[in-house]
Amino acid sequence: MEAEAAALSQLQLQLLALVSDLRLTRERERAAREELRASSERWKATEEERRREARELRAESAARDDALQRLESRVKCLENENELLERNEKDLKENIERLLQSREAFMRQYEDSACSLQWTIQMRDKQITVISEKLNSHLALFNSVGKEVAAVKQVLGDVECLVGEKENVVSDLKCKVQRISVLEKDFVGTVVSCNMPFLVSDHYLTEMLKELHNMETALQKFQDIFSRLGHEEMKSSLPVCESQDCKRNSIPGSQVDLPNEDRMIPIIDETANANAECKPGIDTGSNQVQSPPSLKHYALPCSEPVAANIEKPECPPESEDIEMGTSPEHQTHSANPDPDIENQS
Template sequence: QVKCLENENELLERNEKDLKENIERLLQSREAFMRQYEDSACSLQWTIQMRDKQITVISEKLNSHLALFNSVGKEVAAVKQVLGDVECLVGEKENVVSDLKCKVQRISVLEKDFVEKLSFLGDKITSYQLELRNRARIIYGLKEQLDAEKLKNNFHPQLEELKKSLLVKDEIIERLISDKQEMLVELHNMETALQKFQNIFSRLGHEEMKSSLPVSESQDCKVNSIPGSQVDLPNEESMIPIIGETANANVECKSGIDTGSNQVQSPPSLKHYALPCSEPVTANVEKSECPPESEDVEMGNSSPEQQTHSANPDPEIENQS
C-alpha cells in the first residue's frame, strides 16, 4: 500500500508539473495572443483612420467633380448656342466665298492679260535700251574721233618736229652703235696684240734668266735694287677700267639723246693701255749697274693716264738669289 501511495504521489507530482507547464504555456500564449491582438487592433485603428481620411478626400473630390460636371453642363449649353451662331456665320461666309471665287476667276483672267502686256512692254523697253546703248557708243566714238582730230590739229606741227627729232636720234644711235662695234673690234685687236707682247716678254725673260745664271749674287742684288728694273706686264685685270670708262661714256651719250637736246655727245676715244718698252728690260738685265728709265708705248691713240704698275721678277730668279 505504501508503494502504491508513493507511486500515486509521484504520478500526482508529475501531473502537477505537467499542469504547471501547461498553465505557463497557456499564459505565454495568452500574452502573445494579447500582444498580437493589441497590435492588430492598433493596425486596424490606423487603417480605419487612413480609410476615413481617404473617404473624406474622395468625398471632397466627388463634390468637386459634381461641381465641375454642373459647370461643364452649363458650358455645353453655352457651346451649343455658340455652335448655332457659328453655323449661321459659316453659311453667310460660304456665300461670301462663292462671291470671292467668282471675283478671283475674273482677276485671274485680268492678270493673264496684264502679264502679257507687261512682257510686251518689257520687250519694248529692252529694245529701246539696246538702241540707246548703241547710240551712246556711237556718240562716244564720235566724241573720241572729234577729240583726236582736235589734238591732231593742235599738235600736228609738234608731232612733225618730234618725228624729225626721232629720225635724227635714230641716225645718231645707229652711228653710236657702229662706233661701239668698231671700238669692240679695236679692243679685240688690242687684246691679241697684248697677248703677243706678253708672250714675247715671257720668252725674253726666260732667255735673260738663262743668260744671267753665271752672274754673281751681288750683281743680282744690285739689279733687284734698281728702281726701273721691274717691268709691269699688262693683263686682263688692268683692261677692265678702260672698258668701264668706255661703257660709261656710251651711257652718257644715250642719256643725252633721250633728253631731246639737239647737241649730240660724240663717243669718247678709246683709251689704250700703255705698254712698257722692251728696250729697258734688256738694258736692266745686261747692264745692271746703270738704272734705265721706264718708257710707255701707246697702242693707237695717246692715253691721258699713264700706267705706273710694276711687275715682280720671275720667281725662279728670286729663288736662285
C-alpha cells in the first residue's frame, strides 16, 4: 500500500509537473501566437507601405517619363525653330546684300541722270540766251523800221489810203511783236522750271520761228509797198518843180529804192558749226528730239537811207547759234531756199 501511495504521489507530482509544463507551453504558444499575429500585422503594414511607395514611385517614374517626352519634343521644336531662324538669317543677309547692291546701282544711275540733266539744262539755257539775243536784234530792227515809217509818214502825207494800209501793217507788226514776247516769256518759264518736256519747248521754238517768218514776209511786203510808193512818187514828181525833190532828200529815210541782192540785211545766219555744237547736246538726252535743219541766209531787202540810219545790232557768235527748225511754208517763202534743207524736212 505504501508503494502504491508513493507511486500515486509520484504520479501526482508528475501530473502536476506535466500540467505546469502544459500551462507553460500553452502560455509560450499564446505568446508565440501573439508575436506571430503582431509580426504578421507589422509585415502587412510594411507590405502596404511598400506597395504604396511602389505606386508612388511608379507614378513618379511615369510623370518623369512624360516630362522627359515633353522635354524631348520641346527640344526638337527648339531645334527646328533654330534651323528656321538660321535659314531666315541667311535669307535676310542675302536680301540685305541685294538691297545694298541695288542701292549702289540706283545711286550711280541717279548721279548719271542728274549730271546729264544738268548738262542739258545748261545747253537749253545757252540756247535761250541765243534766242533772246536774236529776238532783241529783231526788236531793234522793228524799232528801226518804226522810225523809217515815221519818216515816210512826213513825206507821204498826201496818200491817205496807202498810209492807212501802212498803219494797219504797223499795228499787225506790233501785235505780232507782243505775241512773240509773250511766247518768249512762256518758253523761258517752261524751260527754267523743267516741268514741261523738251518736245513742248521745240514746239514753242517752231511756233516762234513761224511767227518770225510771218513777220519777215510782212516786212518784205511792207518794203515792197514802200518801194512801189517811192517809184510812183518819183514818177509823179518828175514834172513837178525840183524844190519838192530837195525837200524830200533833206528828210532822212525818205529815199526808197528797189531791193537788191547786194543790200540785204541778214536776219538769221546759221552755220554748220551750230549743227556740230548742238549734236552732242541733243544725242545725250534719250527723250530729246533733234531740231530740224537751220534756216540759212534768210534776208530782207532794205533801202539805202534806212541802212545808213539804223545801227546794226550785235549778232550772237556763230558758235552759240541754235539749230532752228523751219516749216514747209517757211521754206517755200524763203528768199534763198536750200534743196538739202527741203529734203531733210
